[in-house]
Amino acid sequence: xxxxxxxxxxxxxxxxxxxxxxxxxxxxxxRARTKETKVTIAAVAREAGVSTALIHNHYPSVxxxxxxxxxxxxxxVRDVKxxxxxxxxxxxxxxxxxxxxxxxxxxxIASINEVLLDENHTLKAxxxxxxxxxxxxxxxxx
Numbered sequence: 001x002x003x004x005x006x007x008x009x010x011x012x013x014x015x016x017x018x019x020x021x022x023x024x025x026x027x028x029x030x031r032a033r034t035k036e037t038k039v040t041i042a043a044v045a046r047e048a049g050v051s052t053a054l055i056h057n058h059y060p061s062v063x064x065x066x067x068x069x070x071x072x073x074x075x076x077v078r079d080v081k082x083x084x085x086x087x088x089x090x091x092x093x094x095x096x097x098x099x100x101x102x103x104x105x106x107x108x109i110a111s112i113n114e115v116l117l118d119e120n121h122t123l124k125a126x127x128x129x130x131x132x133x134x135x136x137x138x139x140x141x142x
Contacts, residue, residue, distance in 0.1 A: 013058070020055065020062045023047035039069045
């Protein structure tokens with residue numbers, strides 16, 4: 001038995017890329033040999049007879065084209081995430097500002113509370129020092 005030539009399965013990159021693009025085209029047109037109906041990296045890999053890793057690692061432009069067909073372009077996803085990040089930073093700034101305003105209000109209320117507690121303590125002390133005398137009249141007024 002002859003040992004297999006390892007280079008027998010290797011195609012030039014240009015030819016392999018054409019095969020991948022044709023696989024995408026066949027899937028899109030409903031003519032896939034593998035009966036694939038959705039354009040995904042896995043479906044294109046099966047249709048072209050290669051691994052998904054090959055597409056990811058050696059044909060990033062094909063992978064990006066597939067993502068664009070799916071509406072998940074790396075650029076589009078990145079832009080959406082960037083816009084989300086900007087919105088979250090804006091919210092965070094507003095929350096920090098609101099937090100600072102609330103801290104200031106709490107400090108003012110705490111100060112007022114201390115003054116009122118002191119006044120209350122003073123009034124209680126004065127009340128305890130006084131002798132309350134009840135005046136009872138024996139004669140009817142009048």
